[in-house]
Amino acid sequence: MIGFTFASTLTGFIYGFPGGIFPAQTGAFVGAIIAFGLIKKYNFNRFIRLSPSKQEKYTAIQEAIEQGGFKMIMLIRLSPIPWPIQNMLLSILPTISTQQFVLASFLSSFKVSVEVWIGSQLADISNPNLPPSAHRIAMMVMGVGVFILIAVAWWLYRLTMQKVDEMTVGRLGESYHHHNDLHDMVSVVSHGISTPSSGNQSPSKKEM
Template structure:
């Protein structure tokens, strides 16, 4: 899969103006097909630069997440339910999300604890509204920009595909920013879900 993505990035780089559209389509399909897009995200920084790369990744990730959400809600509900049946985090989220869908989605997008591809499908079987789910995608922006930026520091696709981390002060700073944002979001979503779940329990007694 890594070799395929690397060849795809090289192909996109040679497409010129059509490269952005091709990238968005491929990123969207990767998300729907449950394929991790981390290599594509890093590669976007090399192929397009930070600004355009971040825009293309965000559009592709948003479209892919909405596609996965709809598949999870209408086509693969039983399969997704089995995937998350033993995940206590998702059970807690389901109880809270009907009341505060946008805030929950936003915080889970900021937190690295919840895997992107699984979360897309899992939220499809919760009671979150599609509008709140789509708007919550803005939580992906900080992580998207940081990872595209780290990819841009690699300088070329070959280094991104080598699997070796980019090591310089700028990359290390970006990684620490991602960790700090993710930690804060994880704590926030945990406290917020706990608060809502406790309130719901009190109201039902």
């Protein structure tokens, strides 16, 4: 995750904005497709072993995406969840088709423009030939821009949580309004995956 963000920011630092958008966006999109293909080909889903509580959250996210369809996938893609975690999260869910993943990844890969812009601003600030007045303006622009980006990212994250909760309640008939299901699922993908002994199988949907 840190490597991906660093690479995108470095692209902006080297090529500037908007010059660095194309290579950064291309790398993000191609990387997502490769990750999706490898996870599907080698069925990494079979290595997931979840506790009963996390299995319920896994099923809730799966059901929410199944009900919300492409709109829900795009909302997750646009959220501030790190791009590599999104790739893994969406790739292991059996309800997402290859066409949906490819289209959502292509449309949302422009998000790396944020890192590219930040990198270009860092390049401007570190330029020793930049006049003091221009340096102050660059600092102000970057500060305001980062504040706006954080606010928008937080709003998108809360909106994603709300949509997941609404779809979960409508689909399962249970109250999940006070649970951060998507955050827990990201935590499961990031830290809760372990390799079981032979004979364990991938989690399946709970019977309604």
